[in-house]
Amino acid sequence: MPELPEVETVRKTLKQLVLNKTINDISIFWPKIIKQPDDVEEFKHLVIGQTIMDIERKGKFLLFQLNEYVLVSHLRMEGKYGVFNHQEPVSKHTHVIFHFREGDELRYNDVRKFGTMHLFRKGEELVSKPLNQLGPDPFEEKFILNDFFDKIHKSERAIKNILLDQSVVAGLGNIYVDETLYRARIHPLRKGSQLSKTEVESLQHFSIETLAEAVKQGGTTIRSYVNSQGQIGMFQQQLFAYGQENKPCKNCGTMISKIKVGGRGTHFCASCQKE
């Protein structure tokens, strides 16, 4: 499940492969992935002839900077990009192919078909859904403690659910929320309104630290994630909580518990993270 570190790794590896390539044609096999514009034929018409000038990231979104447009892509659960020779066989889970003038092609593969693509004229992407709904990226200067505390403190939701809310902070998903809460020694079911400013400061610190370490390791591969060069991430070897149920806590030896919070599998140490 690509979260910020995985998307950042995809961005870096993909950029090396597609920069300055011009889109000659597009094949779309699952039109529901295209969310903006509504008409898939219009999407094709606008993108054909455009050159990929840069690839940026905001939260878990990839932003393909074209000449006149910005393609905003979310990988959701299992979306992947890869560059292939046009003669290589196409996987049954490949849903969009960008054919390049240079002869190779960028393929979007997504087993669960959850991924999305929005196309905007340059400048409109940041004032339109979905990007205008996002809170600060944890690596941005805009990720300010006072704002973070205000958003958390006014909520009666469980802190696990608050941290998964992309309008509070953009980029955390289920894995890194569990890891951040473990490192900050905060129980996932505690209400936002109950957290002290010191605890929120700890959450801010450990979210940035955890994500930065994961970026260095190329992300976390739980089931299927690989970067755009087909390499898996390595951060799964450093997980303290996520996927560690019924294994001893690396801090105190208590078995890691797993519960459901907001429909998400949630892993924590009942001894280190008191409710």
Next chain:
DNA sequence: TAGCTCTCCTGAGAGC
């Protein structure tokens, strides 16, 4: 307005 539930979607794994 806040917060909860449902929905989309398919592969893996368990149980029979």
Next chain:
DNA sequence: TGCTCTCAGGAGAGCT
């Protein structure tokens, strides 16, 4: 061996 059921989960829509 093959079938059915459950689970995994990001985010938007819809409901209370």
